Amino acid sequence: MDKIYIEGLALQSLIGVYDWERTAPRPLLVDLCLWADLRQAAQSDKVADTIDYAKVAECLEQVAASSSFELLEALASCMLDRLFAEFPVLKVSLKLSKPDILANASNVAVKLTRTRT
Numbered sequence: 001m002d003k004i005y006i007e008g009l010a011l012q013s014l015i016g017v018y019d020w021e022r023t024a025p026r027p028l029l030v031d032l033c034l035w036a037d038l039r040q041a042a043q044s045d046k047v048a049d050t051i052d053y054a055k056v057a058e059c060l061e062q063v064a065a066s067s068s069f070e071l072l073e074a075l076a077s078c079m080l081d082r083l084f085a086e087f088p089v090l091k092v093s094l095k096l097s098k099p100d101i102l103a104n105a106s107n108v109a110v111k112l113t114r115t116r117t
């Protein structure tokens, strides 16, 4: 199956379990793989025949900016729900990273993979 990738998408969201995290939006990173049938776009060379990755990025930015979850898992799940609702994707794998939050780690992340039911 064909795939579209977005890697290192920088977003901001109010997210975290603890009070000290909930005073200001925090930088997050998204790595995304979308499974879709890209044969028509490959043939036509028209953006209207594919999933526009710029529109996908806008969608994720909007979800992140307008939400205030505690857990990365919850925000990632909300993002997947929006992607399935707004784009003809067959399967999505989304890694959501929260860099520089743990003293002795450069990054923490969750990765969710879902197939359209």
Ligand SMILES: Nc1nc2c(c(=O)[nH]1)N=C([C@H](O)[C@@H](O)CO)CN2
Binding pocket: 015, 016, 017, 018, 021, 070, 071, 072, 073, 098, 101
């Ligand atoms: N599995 C998770 N564990 C934790 C999360 C999370 O989102 N998923 N979040 C936190 C805190 O908000 C963290 O960012 C700061 O300690 C802790 N564990």
